[in-house]
Amino acid sequence: MFDQALVGKEYPPFAMEVEKGRLRLFAQAIGETDPIYFDEQAARAAGYRALPAPPTFPFTIAMEANQPLLVLDDLGVDKTRSVHGEQSFTYHRDICAGDTITGRQRVAEMFEKKGGALLFIITDTWLTNQNDEPVCDLRTVIVVRNG
């Protein structure tokens, strides 16, 4: 059995400075070719303050602070027995180079399937910018193979 007491646990806030070099590397790694992700002038021409972070970059902000591993550590589960099952993003505002993003992660739900062979861990993460404005909400589903 898993520790039901973890449901509702909120981890200490984390923060990341979003650097333009990192955004360019991320855009390159996903094969992006649109100049708005590389060229500041193109980004501004498209109405952005600076280079924008691509849609899935918010998960990297959480990864950078090891957030997906915290609940596994609490459960004493080796990360090699876990897989990322689902990911969702709800967007409120742009994340751009130069932003400092702060996040908070909370364990939303945990349940077992297949007679306890699989443990599903659902966490919510809220990201805000340097002006305390919400930028993106994440929901992450991690699946752990038991035994």
Next chain:
Amino acid sequence: MAQDVRFADIEVGQSIPEACMPTIGPVQLALFAAASADHNPIHLDEQAAKAGGLPGVIAHGMLSMALLGRMLTRWVPQRRIRHFSARFTAMAVPGDALTCKGVVTAKREVDGERLVDLEIHAENQRGERIVAGHATVALP
């Protein structure tokens, strides 16, 4: 850059433009590991992947999701995306080339925003779904 697609021009059931992505290779996985902060060796090191019970290195699930995201941002400006979710249904491996597809499932208006819901997925060259989910975009 993405065109400005208009709400009035969208019909439920219509497909959005497919996006064929280049073949995933080890260099892309190394770049993505560094860029995304996911340094799990199962994406980089054949020995480590095999020790973990895998046939070999596998691509990051979040890389496949990022490719789906590229289909969306080719179709509409990124700012129009309100929601984007995906389930990781199968593994992509080096040598796979993903094609991203999406279909409009609903049009609705909420708080003065005109929203279009989509079912989206990425499949490999054998038609196997690697990642599948939903997106909602707000259109003018």
